[in-house]
Structures are given as structure tokens and as C-alpha cells.
Amino acid sequence: MTTIRSKFLFTGLAAVLLSASLPVLANEAYVGYRQKIMAAVGGHAGAIGAIVKSKLPEQDAIAALAEAVAKTADTVPAAFSHALHEGATDAKPEIWDNMDDFLTLNDAMRKASLALADAARKGDPAVVKKAMRDFSKSCGACHRSYRKPKEESYKQRR
Amino acid sequence: MFRLITWVLGLGIACALFGYFVILPQLGREKSDIDVTALKGDPERGAYVLRMAGCVTCHSDGQGEATFLAGGPALKTPFGTFYGPNITPDPDHGIGRMTNQEFFDAVTAGLRPDGTHYFPAFPYASYVKMDGQDVVDLKAYLDTVPAVSKAARRHEIAWPFSDRSLVGGWKLLAIKARSIVPDAGQDNAWNRGMYLVEGAGHCGECHTDRNLLGLPRGPAHGGSPKGSFSSGAPSIAGAKSVIADWTHEDITFYLENGLKPDGDVSGGKMTQVIDFATSHLTGDDLDAIARYLLSLQTPATH
Numbered sequence: 001m002t003t004i005r006s007k008f009l010f011t012g013l014a015a016v017l018l019s020a021s022l023p024v025l026a027n028e029a030y031v032g033y034r035q036k037i038m039a040a041v042g043g044h045a046g047a048i049g050a051i052v053k054s055k056l057p058e059q060d061a062i063a064a065l066a067e068a069v070a071k072t073a074d075t076v077p078a079a080f081s082h083a084l085h086e087g088a089t090d091a092k093p094e095i096w097d098n099m100d101d102f103l104t105l106n107d108a109m110r111k112a113s114l115a116l117a118d119a120a121r122k123g124d125p126a127v128v129k130k131a132m133r134d135f136s137k138s139c140g141a142c143h144r145s146y147r148k149p150k151e152e153s154y155k156q157r158r
Numbered sequence: 159m160f161r162l163i164t165w166v167l168g169l170g171i172a173c174a175l176f177g178y179f180v181i182l183p184q185l186g187r188e189k190s191d192i193d194v195t196a197l198k199g200d201p202e203r204g205a206y207v208l209r210m211a212g213c214v215t216c217h218s219d220g221q222g223e224a225t226f227l228a229g230g231p232a233l234k235t236p237f238g239t240f241y242g243p244n245i246t247p248d249p250d251h252g253i254g255r256m257t258n259q260e261f262f263d264a265v266t267a268g269l270r271p272d273g274t275h276y277f278p279a280f281p282y283a284s285y286v287k288m289d290g291q292d293v294v295d296l297k298a299y300l301d302t303v304p305a306v307s308k309a310a311r312r313h314e315i316a317w318p319f320s321d322r323s324l325v326g327g328w329k330l331l332a333i334k335a336r337s338i339v340p341d342a343g344q345d346n347a348w349n350r351g352m353y354l355v356e357g358a359g360h361c362g363e364c365h366t367d368r369n370l371l372g373l374p375r376g377p378a379h380g381g382s383p384k385g386s387f388s389s390g391a392p393s394i395a396g397a398k399s400v401i402a403d404w405t406h407e408d409i410t411f412y413l414e415n416g417l418k419p420d421g422d423v424s425g426g427k428m429t430q431v432i433d434f435a436t437s438h439l440t441g442d443d444l445d446a447i448a449r450y451l452l453s454l455q456t457p458a459t460h
Binding site (some may be wrong): 041043044045046047049050053054132133136137139140143144147149150151152 | 383407415426
């Protein structure tokens with residue numbers, strides 16, 4: 001009887017402890033997760049840049065890569081839903097005071113990448129050039145308010 | 159003994175007063191002897207010069223006609239906060255009353271129409287190397303933008319930095335060369351690049367480190383730490399350059415789009431430089447800048 005009770009107690013206690021610690025662990029992992037999302041966005045942007053600047057005969061790939069950025073944008077709202085702004089992150093706390101604005105800027109990036117995909121398919125160089133500009137501006141528009149500048153970055157060891 | 163101390167003190171004060179009121183006002187009054195009154199401005203070229211020289215960043219706060227060139231956002235420096243004034247043709251709050259010559263002396267010598275000094279937050283230490291025709295074209299263009307009747311904001315700077323007469327001494331120390339001497343051993347594109355980087359583009363205002371007096375320190379474009387005028391700009395030349403392995407196209411594409419080769423985007427003040435200035439440049443000018451910057455990547459060969 002006592003052993004059963006203490007077993008109950010033990011599992012209960014363990015469950016309480018687990019449920020208290022698990023979300024914390026998961027939360028922390030969101031920092032790395034969302035940084036990888038951004039790195040993916042950057043990877044696609046870098047590939048598009050490589051095609052455009054060196055005039056590689058891969059024009060069709062521009063649309064595919066830009067659409068991948070749009071798809072990735074869909075993962076941003078959930079990835080940034082946990083207010084984590086301390087430690088190894090460059091996310092500014094203001095994100096969670098202005099979530100609507102942050103999400104609007106994310107949507108602006110999504111739209112700009114779709115516009116770039118569209119322009120790339122149609123192939124008018126002047127339109128592609130402008131769409132490319134708007135696309136890269138959409139990154140800066142969010143970073144300006146919500147990403148720490150390079151000199152304050154956790155990556156900086158200057 | 160007491161008499162002697164009074165005499166020495168008195169003499170010291172007299173010297174200081176003489177220096178402040180008689181010598182100091184004469185310092186840094188040097189200006190180019192180019193007479194621009196004979197030059198005729200082309201407003202269309204001037205609109206381009208505005209972009210080349212990045213004037214918009216410091217003189218416009220926000221987008222649209224009501225704010226265009228009507229006064230800039232706060233420019234925080236270690237010496238205080240400056241506000242680029244209204245440079246629309248408004249006669250009272252803008253520069254409508256400035257003649258071409260006065261405008262030329264303002265931009266290239268930091269001299270106000272009354273002969274006193276502008277603060278070097280206005281980067282005339284770089285513009286000193288600007289071409290007379292470029293400046294006159296720029297004025298012709300500025301005459302065509304909508305006049306905005308908006309008073310300039312007062313700078314927030316503490317004494318002694320707020321004393322305009324001290325700027326003369328600064329100029330004497332800071333401004334070494336008053337024009338760009340083309341390098342005959344280099345081609346036109348390289349020389350054009352040097353003009354754009356060292357003169358009009360004023361890249362060194364941020365990318366070159368400065369000492370406590372705001373004088374350039376260390377290698378040109380060698381990078382400046384956080385807390386400096388630029389809020390920290392990386393080295394883009396010489397031994398510590400962060401763009402040492404960039405290609406020609408990496409540089410032109412970055413100056414046009416703000417995207418780095420590694421897929422990251424530009425941050426900090428460089429984003430404004432790209433948005434308001436370099437992204438408006440012609441392909442030829444971007445090529446010229448890249449040519450010149452690439453030549454700065456190998457130290458000691460120059």
C-alpha cells in the first residue's frame with residue numbers, strides 16, 4: 001500500500017517536474033529554430049543574388065528560390081511566438097510589444113518574394129531589377145526595428 | 159611675488175583672448191579658389207549628384223514631398239546630436255537665398271555665408287574634393303525641388319563643441335588635401351571610383367576611425383568601432399578588410415541591393431547609404447567604386 005502510494009507520489013512529482021521543465025527546454029530551442037529559418041531565408045536570397053549578379057543561366061531558378069522564401073515566411077509567426085530575447089539571439093524585445101507590426105513586415109517580405117518570382121518568370125530585366133530591390137529592402141525594413149545591429153550581435157567578438 | 163603672479167596670469171589670459179578672438183577666427187577659412195559664378199548648372203545632372211553625394215540621408219526625415227530635403231533625422235555623434243537643416247529653396251527656412259558661390263563654399267569648405275564655420279557633422283571634409291561643376295549642378299537641381307517652410311531643428315551639443323569658432327582649428331588639422339589628384343597610372347574607371355569613394359560618396363566619414371577630436375585615425379577605410387560617429391562601420395580596405403574575398407560583382411550587387419554574398423543583408427547606417435544613395439547609381443559608377451575598392455584590398459602594393 002505504502003509502496004503504491006509512494007509510486008503514485010513519485011510519478012506525480014515526476015510529471016509535475018517534467019511539465020514544468022519541458023516547455024522551458026522547448027522554448028530555448030525556438031531561438032536556434034528561428035535563426036535557422038532566417039538562415040534559410042538568407043540562403044535562398046544568397047542563391048538568387050548569385051544568379052543575378054553573375055548572370056548565371058539559371059533564370060528559372062530565381063522564381064523557385066523566391067517562392068521558397070514565401071513558403072518559409074509562413075513558418076515565421078509560430079517560430080517567433082515565444083518571447084525569447086536573451087542569450088544567443090539578435091531578436092529585439094520590441095518584437096513582442098509590436099507583434100502585429102512584426103507580422104506585417106513578415107507578410108511584406110512574403111509578398112515581395114512572390115512579386116520577384118512573378119517578375120523573374122516574365123523576364124523583363126528592368127522589372128526584375130526593381131523587384132530584386134524591393135525584395136532586399138523588405139529584409140532591411142524588419143531588421144531595422146527588430147534585429148540587433150551587427151555591432152551588438154551575439155556573434156560579434158570584436 | 160604676488161605682482162608677478164598677477165602679471166603672468168594676466169599675460170596668459172591676454173594671450174588666450176588674443177588667440178580666441180584674433181587668431182582663431184582666421185583659422186580654417188581656406189577655401190577653393192575656383193570661381194563657380196561662371197558655371198551654369200544642369201538640374202538633371204544635379205539630381206544624380208544628390209544621390210552620388212548621399213545628401214538625402216541627412217537632410218530628409220521620412221518619404222514624400224512634404225519632408226524631402228526639409229530637414230534630417232537626429233544624427234547622434236560623440237559630440238552631441240545634430241540635425242541636417244532644411245535645404246529646400248524656401249527663402250526663410252531653406253537655402254533659397256544662397257548664391258552658387260555661397261553654396262559651393264558651404265559644401266566644399268564648410269563656410270557659412272557670413273564667413274563662420276559649419277560643424278563637420280556636415281561632411282565637407284570629404285566634399286572638399288568635389289568637382290565645381292558637380293556642386294553647381296546640384297544647386298541647380300535643389301532650386302527645382304518644392305520649397306518647404308519648416309524651420310531647422312536646433313542641434314543639441316554641449317560647450318565647447320558648440321563653439322563654431324573652434325571648428326576652424328579642427329579644419330586646419332583635418333583637411334589635408336583639397337582636391338583629388340587623378341592617378342595617371344590607373345584607368346578612368348578607377349579614378350572615377352576614387353572620386354566617388356573619397357570625395358562625393360564620403361565613405362571614409364564612417365569607415366575610417368576617428369580620435370577624440372574627430373580627426374581621422376588609422377588606415378583609411380580601416381573600420382571604426384562602436385560608439386564612433388558611424389556607430390561602427392567595418393573595415394573595407396587593407397589588412398582587416400571584411401570584403402577581402404568579395405568579387406567585383408559582390409560589391410556592385412551589395413551597393414545596389416544591400417545583399418551580401420553570404421545571404422545576409424546590410425544593417426545599421428549602411429542600409430540608408432544604400433537606400434538613399436548607392437542604389438540610385440548607374441552601373442558604370444558602381445563598377446567604378448568596385449574597381450577602386452578592390453584595389454584597396456591588397457595592402458602594401460599601393
